[in-house]
Amino acid sequence: MEREIDTQTSPETAGPAHGNPAALARWLLAVAAVIVVMVIVGGITRLTESGLSITEWKPVTGAIPPLNEAQWQAEFDAYKQIGEYQQVSGPAGMTLADYKFIYFWEWFHRLLGRFIGLIYALPLAWYWVRGAIPAGYKPRLLALLALGALQGTFGWYMVRSGLSAEMTDVSHFWLSIHLLTALFTLAGLIWTALDLRRLAQIPGARPARFTGLALIVSLILFIQLLLGAWVAGLNAGLASDSWPLMQGRIIPEFDQSKGLFWAATHDPYLLHFLHRWWAWIAVAALIVLARRVRAFDRRASIAIHSAFGTQIILGIATVWTGVALWVAVAHQGVGALLVAATAWGAHLIGRKA
Structure with a gap:
């Protein structure tokens, strides 16, 4: 259990x-x-x-x-x-x-x-x-x-x-x-x-409980949102206009002169790389949540799938368009909807009559 x-x-x-x-x-x-x-x-x-x-x-x-x-x-x-x-x-x-x-x-x-x-x-x-x-x-x-x-x-x-x-x-x-x-x-x-x-x-x-699964999914999503905020703050979306490769390679060159931790929190190329690939870990976690939620309310499962699917498409489009304003804005807006859908799903699996 x-x-x-x-x-x-x-x-x-x-x-x-x-x-x-x-x-x-x-x-x-x-x-x-x-x-x-x-x-x-x-x-x-x-x-x-x-x-x-x-x-x-x-x-x-x-x-x-x-x-x-x-x-x-x-x-x-x-x-x-x-x-x-x-x-x-x-x-x-x-x-x-x-x-x-x-x-x-x-x-x-x-x-x-x-x-x-x-x-x-x-x-x-x-x-x-x-x-x-x-x-x-x-x-x-x-x-x-x-x-x-x-x-x-x-x-x-x-x-x-x-x-x-x-x-x-x-x-x-x-x-x-x-x-x-x-x-x-x-x-x-x-x-x-x-x-x-x-x-x-x-x-x-009684109020819904915050389950172990909800905690894991929330932490994974939190990391993705944090990386996204750092990407936005450092204009790191402009680090590459290609996908899936960056600079013609999977892992781009980045500044390691101040250590890997500094690079992971400051270097736009590494942050862009981390944000685009951690997204798939978030997707896997959200799929698990959506499958569990389906037994309680199919609408919430559809909402989670729709939100992360649209978010992935908009993220790639944001890169390909060189961070076009309305594409990037839509990416951030759907990110908020994804948080809402995740909260809905987490609540469903934590309900106790």
Whole structure:
């Protein structure tokens, strides 16, 4: 029998259902859908090199963009002080109109983050006051709120890592933390929504357990997502426009002068290689999960297969097209959907009535 990791920490959740779990489930799934959109917009922001266009973090007043030419010029002048402008966009001849384009994507990305905070925090307060939250779920819902706050904080640390005369981009480590926190939050929202939906259907149903198989698949997928974030942060997708070979060989030449560990975390050629081939290990793990899930809900099995199949095709297409914007954005968006499908499948095999 498969060993299971019990995430049950409160005996309250074993009691009879109360509150309005069905409504909470619909709300959490709606927030999860907006986070998928957020991940897509974040991909556009990254691929258009827009992430450093706003050099300050103003959580409240920053929601209002420049309203006149003087304000636009002041923002542009602040952008001119950082390395990205001085070494990349400035020498390329960036105009104020060009700057307005990249400003829009970073501003919209931050605005969407604020919007997610509102559509989570305000309904949470409403359901809390109305007594609609089932016993045992308040700590989990608060934890998801805290993850959202961390996501915004990590986003600013990511931006700040690139705001110097020496840097021309953000730290790929901070980028990975920012992205993976978003995906972890997405998975948490879906898992909690599924628990609540099941509670609405079966009063007294216990939350799903996180099984050993779910842990293994999640760790393998986590490594693939981490590698993908580092590839994005280092522009390593441009290391090769051919597949399956790189530089006419399976294993490309890469910088080993600082050791293999440094190369595996910094060298774009090695990271590109690792990301494209670890993907097949992830596929094997996901196939195992999908086959196990099929006995519970065939739709979830189809969702997992469809997500990783589309993701593989888009990954190869991203390489072949030289990281064409919309192909690469689709690759990141389907990655978020793959996380959602995996969370669904893991939840199914962990259910206990």
